[in-house]
Amino acid sequence: MNGVYVIFQSGGNDAQMHRLVESIEGCSTIELALRSGEGIQDGDLHMLEALLPVCERRGINIALYPHVKYGMQTTTEALSLCRRFSHPRLGIAFNGYHWYAMREGHLARRLTDAAPFLKLVNIAGCRFSPLGWGSVATIEPLDEGEMDNFVLLGQLQRTGYAGPIGFLGWSEGMGGDVYGNLDRSVTAFRSMEQRLVDHPSWALITNAP
Numbered sequence: 021m022n023g024v025y026v027i028f029q030s031g032g033n034d035a036q037m038h039r040l041v042e043s044i045e046g047c048s049t050i051e052l053a054l055r056s057g058e059g060i061q062d063g064d065l066h067m068l069e070a071l072l073p074v075c076e077r078r079g080i081n082i083a084l085y086p087h088v089k090y091g092m093q094t095t096t097e098a099l100s101l102c103r104r105f106s107h108p109r110l111g112i113a114f115n116g117y118h119w120y121a122m123r124e125g126h127l128a129r130r131l132t133d134a135a136p137f138l139k140l141v142n143i144a145g146c147r148f149s150p151l152g153w154g155s156v157a158t159i160e161p162l163d164e165g166e167m168d169n170f171v172l173l174g175q176l177q178r179t180g181y182a183g184p185i186g187f188l189g190w191s192e193g194m195g196g197d198v199y200g201n202l203d204r205s206v207t208a209f210r211s212m213e214q215r216l217v218d219h220p221s222w223a224l225i226t227n228a229p
Contacts (some may be wrong), residue, residue: 023049025085030056037067041074045075049139050075053085054092059105061102061207069103075109083113083139087156088121089185095119095130102137106163111139117146120167121157127225135179142187143169145205153184159194160197160200162187162208174223177216185209 024047028037041050046156049201054064068082075093076114079094084098092098124130131138152158162169176185187205194201 021049023083025050025051025063026091027053027055028064028067030061030067032065034067037071039193040072041071041078041080041159044080049081049083051076051083051085051140053087053089053090054192057085059091060097060126064091065101065104068101068110071107072105072107076107081109081111081139083111085113086115086118086122088118088156094122094124095122095134099134099137111137114138114141116141116169116172117145117189120146121148121152121154127139127172128178131175131181135181138181138183140184140186141176141181142186142188143172143209144155145169153169153190159190161189161194162205162212165167169208171223171225173212174220175218177223178222 024044026037026040030211034090042051054060054063071082074080084092084101086092086094087100090103095112095114102110102112113136114131119127119130134199143162145162146152147160147164147166148156149158150156158165173185187202187209189198189202189205
């Protein structure tokens with residue numbers, strides 16, 4: 021799968037969005053963050069309504085990308101748009117970092133509800149900190165942070181997700197050596213994959229005594 025990440029701002033780049041979808045080549049998915057204002061705006065809805073027929077004609081998926089501090093911040097908000105438009109080319113990019121940073125919680129419910137619309141998943145190490153992006157949470161390699169990505173991967177497996185999983189490695193937000201961070205994250209990811217094969221029950225969330 022080849023894709024691009026795009027930030028849409030109503031009234032600012034409507035024409036650019038249309039040109040992008042009409043002209044882009046070798047791309048199957050657009051990860052789309054909505055940053056038009058406080059909450060989802062009418063301009064966001066009009067943009068999606070206009071672009072989805074073009075996406076259908078050109079064979080391109082739009083994966084809504086919830087993003088902390090933007091207009092569409094949560095998986096729940098992205099899910100409401102998917103249900104509203106009910107279009108096969110519109111889905112969700114679940115991002116573990118933004119789910120955690122927004123304190124959405126209820127991981128099993130969020131992923132189960134989103135499962136019919138999941139186009140892709142992004143994960144990262146993170147921890148709540150005023151030093152992080154937007155003064156909310158840090159973006160870190162997969163072997164760092166306080167969020168348990170092993171539990172997240174286990175829940176994805178239990179919901180039947182078998183699509184692509186990417187690593188959120190935005191260098192400006194993470195810092196350090198880009199290649200070293202990627203290498204550490206790949207090593208951590210492969211370790212979690214094997215652990216899920218060997219000990220799937222370890223990824224279950226239980227209430228400890």
